[in-house]
Amino acid sequence: MSEYIDNHDAARSVGVVEKRTFTFGGEGDELVLESGRTLGPVTLAYETCGTLNEDRSNAILICHALTGDAHVAGVHSEDDPKPGWWEIMVGPGKPIDTDKYFVICSNVIGGCMGSTGPVSPDPKTGKPYGTGFPVVTIGDMVRCQRRLVDHLGIGTLQAVIGGSVGGMQVLEWSVRYPDRVRAAVPLATTTKHSAQAIAFNEVARQAIMADPKWNGGDYHETGRPEHGLAVARMVGHITYLSDESMRHKFDRRLQDRHQLSFDFEADFQVESYLRYQGNKFVDRFDANSFLYLTKAADYFNLENQHGDGSLVAAFARASCRYLVVSFTSDWLYPTYQSRDMVKAMKKNGLDVCFCEIEAPWGHDAFLLPNERLNSLIAGFLGRAGEEGGACPAGFTNGGSCDAL
Amino acid sequence: MSEYIDNHDAARSVGVVEKRTFTFGGEGDELVLESGRTLGPVTLAYETCGTLNEDRSNAILICHALTGDAHVAGVHSEDDPKPGWWEIMVGPGKPIDTDKYFVICSNVIGGCMGSTGPVSPDPKTGKPYGTGFPVVTIGDMVRCQRRLVDHLGIGTLQAVIGGSVGGMQVLEWSVRYPDRVRAAVPLATTTKHSAQAIAFNEVARQAIMADPKWNGGDYHETGRPEHGLAVARMVGHITYLSDESMRHKFDRRLQDRHQLSFDFEADFQVESYLRYQGNKFVDRFDANSFLYLTKAADYFNLENQHGDGSLVAAFARASCRYLVVSFTSDWLYPTYQSRDMVKAMKKNGLDVCFCEIEAPWGHDAFLLPNERLNSLIAGFLGRAGEEGGACPAGFTNGGSCDAL
Numbered sequence: 001m002s003e004y005i006d007n008h009d010a011a012r013s014v015g016v017v018e019k020r021t022f023t024f025g026g027e028g029d030e031l032v033l034e035s036g037r038t039l040g041p042v043t044l045a046y047e048t049c050g051t052l053n054e055d056r057s058n059a060i061l062i063c064h065a066l067t068g069d070a071h072v073a074g075v076h077s078e079d080d081p082k083p084g085w086w087e088i089m090v091g092p093g094k095p096i097d098t099d100k101y102f103v104i105c106s107n108v109i110g111g112c113m114g115s116t117g118p119v120s121p122d123p124k125t126g127k128p129y130g131t132g133f134p135v136v137t138i139g140d141m142v143r144c145q146r147r148l149v150d151h152l153g154i155g156t157l158q159a160v161i162g163g164s165v166g167g168m169q170v171l172e173w174s175v176r177y178p179d180r181v182r183a184a185v186p187l188a189t190t191t192k193h194s195a196q197a198i199a200f201n202e203v204a205r206q207a208i209m210a211d212p213k214w215n216g217g218d219y220h221e222t223g224r225p226e227h228g229l230a231v232a233r234m235v236g237h238i239t240y241l242s243d244e245s246m247r248h249k250f251d252r253r254l255q256d257r258h259q260l261s262f263d264f265e266a267d268f269q270v271e272s273y274l275r276y277q278g279n280k281f282v283d284r285f286d287a288n289s290f291l292y293l294t295k296a297a298d299y300f301n302l303e304n305q306h307g308d309g310s311l312v313a314a315f316a317r318a319s320c321r322y323l324v325v326s327f328t329s330d331w332l333y334p335t336y337q338s339r340d341m342v343k344a345m346k347k348n349g350l351d352v353c354f355c356e357i358e359a360p361w362g363h364d365a366f367l368l369p370n371e372r373l374n375s376l377i378a379g380f381l382g383r384a385g386e387e388g389g390a391c392p393a394g395f396t397n398g399g400s401c402d403a404l
Numbered sequence: 405m406s407e408y409i410d411n412h413d414a415a416r417s418v419g420v421v422e423k424r425t426f427t428f429g430g431e432g433d434e435l436v437l438e439s440g441r442t443l444g445p446v447t448l449a450y451e452t453c454g455t456l457n458e459d460r461s462n463a464i465l466i467c468h469a470l471t472g473d474a475h476v477a478g479v480h481s482e483d484d485p486k487p488g489w490w491e492i493m494v495g496p497g498k499p500i501d502t503d504k505y506f507v508i509c510s511n512v513i514g515g516c517m518g519s520t521g522p523v524s525p526d527p528k529t530g531k532p533y534g535t536g537f538p539v540v541t542i543g544d545m546v547r548c549q550r551r552l553v554d555h556l557g558i559g560t561l562q563a564v565i566g567g568s569v570g571g572m573q574v575l576e577w578s579v580r581y582p583d584r585v586r587a588a589v590p591l592a593t594t595t596k597h598s599a600q601a602i603a604f605n606e607v608a609r610q611a612i613m614a615d616p617k618w619n620g621g622d623y624h625e626t627g628r629p630e631h632g633l634a635v636a637r638m639v640g641h642i643t644y645l646s647d648e649s650m651r652h653k654f655d656r657r658l659q660d661r662h663q664l665s666f667d668f669e670a671d672f673q674v675e676s677y678l679r680y681q682g683n684k685f686v687d688r689f690d691a692n693s694f695l696y697l698t699k700a701a702d703y704f705n706l707e708n709q710h711g712d713g714s715l716v717a718a719f720a721r722a723s724c725r726y727l728v729v730s731f732t733s734d735w736l737y738p739t740y741q742s743r744d745m746v747k748a749m750k751k752n753g754l755d756v757c758f759c760e761i762e763a764p765w766g767h768d769a770f771l772l773p774n775e776r777l778n779s780l781i782a783g784f785l786g787r788a789g790e791e792g793g794a795c796p797a798g799f800t801n802g803g804s805c806d807a808l
Contacts, residue, residue, distance in 0.1 A: 035666035135666040195650035195674040196642065202675040203638045205668065206682070207611055210631035227614035234607045235639065238600065243738070246599035252705065260703055262439035262539040264609065264695060268702070270599040271606040278610070291668060298672070299664055301656065331735075334647070 012091050013083060014049035014098050017074035019114060021045050022151050031144070037134040041123070044148050045114025046070045046106035049090065050098035052154070059154045060096060060381075061145065062086065062105040063162030063169035065367075066236075066293050067285055069113035072105035073098070088369055095378040101158060106148055108141040108169075110292040115144075118217070118288035130288055131217030138165075138300040142172045146180065156180050159381060163187035163366035164333070165293070168300045171341070175306045175317040185323045185377060188330050188366040190337040191302040191311060191344075197332060200239050201294040204232035208287050217288050229287040230278030237277050242329040242362030246270060302341075311344040321351040323380040325373065327365040328358050353380060416495050417487060418453035418502050421478035423518060425449050426510075426555050435548070441538035445527070448552050449474045449518025450510035453494065454502035456558070463558045464500060464785075465549065466490065466509040467566030467573035469771075470640075470697050471689055473517035476509035477502070492773055499782040505562060510552055512545040512573075514696040519548075522621070522692035534692055535621030542569070542704040546576045550584065560584050563785060567591035567770035568737070569697070572704045575745070579710045579721040589727045589781060592734050592770040594741040595706040595715060595748075601736060604643050605698040608636035612691050621692050633691040634682030641681050646733040646766030650674060706745075715748040725755040727784040729777065731769040732762050757784060 023043040025031045030040030047070045052059060062072050064085065073090035075083050090096045090103055107115035110133070118133035125132075149157065160173045160181050167189025174184040193201075208214055211228025219225060241249070250270035254260070257267065266272040307314030322345055326338035335356045342354045357372050359365040366373065427447045429435045434444030451474045456463060466476050468489065477494035479487050494500045494507055511519035514537070522537035553561065564577045564585050571593025578588040597605070612618055615632025623629060645653070654674035658664070661671065670676040711718030726749055730742035739760045746758045761776050763769040770777065 037666070131668070192656060194647055195654040195656065195672070196645075196647045198656070198672050199638075199642045199650065199674050199678055202670075202672075202678055203635060203642065206638060206679070207614075207635045209668070210611075210615065210635055212616060231607060231611045231614055231635065234603075234610060238603045238607065241600075243598055243600045243735070246603065250599040252596060252599065252602070262441070264535070264613070264699065266606075268599070268602050268606075270603050274603055274606055275610070295668065331647070 012093055013087065014074035014091050014103075016077060016080075017047045017049050017071070017084070019045055019047055019070060019076065021114065022148050024147050024151070031140070033134055033140050034137045035135055039109070039116065039134055039136075042109060042116045042144055042147075043114070043120070044106045044109070044116075044144055046104060046148060047072065047074075047084075048102060048104050048152075049073055050100070050102040052102040052152075056154050057156070057158060058100060059102045059104060059149070059152070059157050060159045060161060061149065061157050061173070062090070062096070062103060063145070063160065063166035063173075064105060064108070065162070065164040065166045066297065067281075067290070068107075068166070069111070070105045070107045070115075072103065086367070089374070089377070095374040096161065096381065097378070101381070104148070104152065106145055108293070109144050110136045110141070110289060110296060112286035112289040117286070118292055119220075119286045128220045130220070131291075133288070133292065135295055135299075136292060137296050138168045138172050139176065139305060141296065142169050142176055145169070145173070146177060149180070156182055159183040159185060161185040161187075161377070162189075164189055164363065165297050168297065171302055172300075174320050174322070175302065175314055178317055178319045181320045183321045183323070183380070184318075185325070185380065186341070187325045187373075188327055188333055188363055190333040191314075191341050192300060192304075193298050194337070197239075198298045200235055200332075201298050204235045205291050205294060207231040207235065208291060211287075214287060217291075219287070224282070225287045226282045229282050229285065229290060230275075232287075232290055233281040233285075234274045234278045237274060239332045240362055240364045242331060242360060244329055244360040245362050245364075248360065249273075311340065312347045315341075315344045315348045315350065318345070318348065318350060321380075322353065323376060324352060324354045325366070325376060326356045327361070327363070328356060329360050330363040330365060332363040416497055417491065418478035418495050418507075420481060421451045421453050421475070421488070423449055423451055423474060423480065425518065426552050428551050428555070435544070437538055437544050438541045439539055443513070443520065443538055443540075446513060446520045446548055446551075447518070447524070448510045448513070448520075448548055450508060450552055451475055451478075451488075452506060452508050452556075453477055454504070454506040456506040456556075460558050461560070461562060462504060463506045463508060463553070463556070463561050464563045464565060465553065465561050465577070466494070466500070466507060467549070467564065467570035467577075468509060468512070469566070469568040469570045470701065471515075471685075471694070472570070473515070474509045474511045474519075476507065490771070493778070493781070499778040500565065500785065501782070505785070508553070508556065510549055512697070513548050514540045514545070514693060514700060516690035516693040521690070522696055523624075523690045532624045534624070535695075537692070537696065539699055539703075540696060541700055542572045542576050543580065543709060545700065546573050546580055549573070549577070550581060553584070560586055563587040563589060565589040565591070565781070566593075568593055568767065569701050572701065572706075575706055576704075578724050578726070579706065579718055582721055582723045585724045587725045587727070587784070588722075589729070589784065590745075591729045591777075592731055592737055592767055594737040595718075595745050596704060596708075597702050598741070601643075602702045604639055604736075605702050608639045609695050609698060611635040611639065612695060615691075618691060621695075623691070628686070629691045630686045633686050633689065633694060634679075636691075636694055637685040637689075638678045638682045641678060643736045644766055644768045646735060646764060648733055648764040649766050649768075652764065653677075715744065716751045719745075719748045719752045719754065722749070722752065722754060725784075726757065727780060728756060728758045729770070729780060730760045731765070731767070732760060733764050734767045734769060736767040
């Protein structure tokens with residue numbers, strides 16, 4: 001995602017949080033992946049905030065998006081200037097209120113933010129897996145998260161919440177472990193990538209694999225494919241914004257100049273921004289991880305994996321309440337894809353609230369400050385105890401919000 | 405553009421055409437470019453079909469899109485299986501009827517299809533210019549085309565027609581040389597790139613420049629940056645299609661397999677298609693040329709270059725009739741951009757017909773068979789002789805067509 005809002009407010013922050021790890025699947029107990037291959041041991045990096053109540057019924061699992069991490073809220077030390085990626089949403093008195101809920105967030109497997117992934121040492125060789133790492137799926141990620149939830153002694157999650165590829169994990173949780181999820185909030189997501197979404201990911205992968213430094217994925221001793229990864233990130237970035245938001249943010253304004261350069265420097269602010277984002281990403285992310293995570297997103301297909309080709313059949317397995325949110329200008333996972341999932345949920349008689357939020361910021365909108373989103377999530381979680389209650393205020397009245 | 409329709413029909417073809425060249429701007433007479441740099445000698449590759457009438461009043465100039473060439477219609481020999489890129493539009497009895505009109509099409513400067521560009525020898529060194537080639541603009545391209553039109557002894561063009569970057573040239577002609585153009589047909593185009601369009605071009609350029617074989621543009625003896633150019637083309641391709649057309653064409657269908665591969669081969673047809681298009685492009689196109697042509701498109705800004713920042717002022721210079729056509733699913737140059745230019749034309753009291761054609765095929769729609777487009781162009785050209793006549797049938801009645 002393109003931007004994390006740095007609005008750390010100590011008074012409303014969860015404060016200092018600790019990055020923890022949980023390891024399972026040691027020798028003889030390896031995880032059998034959906035591909036049929038095995039993986040073990042598996043380490044998950046995770047963080048928690050808030051307090052688990054006595055009957056362990058107030059846990060909320062947050063699933064991060066493509067290149068996110070477990071650091072959802074708070075800071076890692078008193079003088080850490082950078083709060084978690086969803087600081088605006090998670091904290092005391094915030095929509096996901098840590099005075100009420102115990103929040104868990106873990107880095108996905110295949111990632112490079114502390115959980116087992118292609119940068120981890122292969123126990124057979126002691127060297128990074130590289131492309132020897134098995135291809136993992138959204139289902140595999142969720143199965144690992146379930147192990148973590150078990151480990152924390154939590155039976156049923158009060159809610160699972162996430163946007164984009166995190167939203168895929170939310171959907172997967174709801175149909176794979178229906179008795180472990182009371183409520184699910186998939187934001188700005190889809191039950192399967194369109195051809196266009198696959199195409200963008202494939203171009204990004206090709207940019208990485210075209211970099212000779214990628215070296216078949218074996219670059220840990222020879223130098224990383226930084227140019228390829230930067231280009232890959234730039235492709236992604238365009239899809240996280242919208243035509244309108246890019247016009248608003250950059251239009252055709254020039255960068256540090258009054259005249260066109262008539263060379264191949266970055267003339268326009270948008271060029272400079274993309275180059276900066278690409279280069280910044282290279283510092284924090286592993287190229288192979290990017291390949292694995294985009295592949296997992298492309299493979300995700302809820303109806304095939306759980307409904308034998310029928311989305312209605314897939315949701316027949318679910319029993320939780322849903323809050324589905326899309327954004328008008330999100331062209332990566334357009335609203336029609338949310339409507340399709342909502343229809344399939346409703347055909348199963350599930351309790352579904354759906355809202356398309358008017359927002360010009362493109363796919364990234366779910367990460368940006370939005371009062372509407374805040375009130376929807378807070379309202380939806382607030383009625384968690386009630387059975388069969390109405391959707392939160394605004395759903396049935398607003399033009400684009402409806403209970404369906 | 406993604407596809408050329410191979411529907412060569414000998415009976416309705418212009419038959420064998422010859423690629424010609426015209427050279428000007430020799431020593432002491434170099435072209436002074438908009439950047440202030442000079443270029444010379446300049447060669448334009450061009451083709452013509454149809455017959456110039458006695459008073460030289462029936463000439464139509466066709467401007468090709470980004471990576472196109474002068475070979476607009478017909479074949480290069482009797483056994484040539486591949487007709488020109490707009491064979492469906494240009495020929496005897498076709499919408500641009502070569503029984504009536506004398507059609508000219510030339511390769512743009514900066515290109516690599518026979519006109520002077522970065523692959524041409526720099527007269528100072530005898531070696532390819534590479535990035536020593538000066539950055540050229542749409543205005544520079546059009547000024548060269550005017551020299552060709554002069555050379556052919558043609559005063560006023562009956563029409564200038566083109567789509568996409570070709571449409572930019574059409575607009576440029578109409579305001580730069582108002583007394584040389586009677587009618588202009590800009591299709592699926594814009595008066596200036598949006599930030600999003602610049603962003604896609606910049607990613608494509610970065611993909612090329614990230615390829616170590618690009619070598620600062622000096623690769624003619626060391627091997628071409630094929631991987632980078634292929635990725636650049638893949639990026640472009642996605643923008644030429646639409647979400648809907650990609651779903652229709654590929655959806656999530658697998659390529660030559662029944663199961664996911666769980667590796668990084670092309671699982672999906674859309675991946676295979678993009679890889680194929682990328683690789684095919686490398687065979688016919690020069691990487692530096694791609695840099696120069698995308699830069700020219702990004703620089704194009706009709707209101708800045710001819711209206712001191714006002715589009716209305718820019719079109720105050722024009723006097724021709726216009727047929728402006730956009731396509732509903734073109735998200736590279738969306739209809740709102742055509743509407744903006746039409747409004748500015750109308751504010752100058754110009755004779756403008758505008759139609760947004762309902763088509764799911766994205767930006768590429770202007771190159772694909774479309775009866776509506778055919779009848780619009782044929783109708784518009786048909787009333788060429790009439791002064792102040794109404795728009796062709798269909799403009800004022802169709803839902804999305806209007807005379808404004």
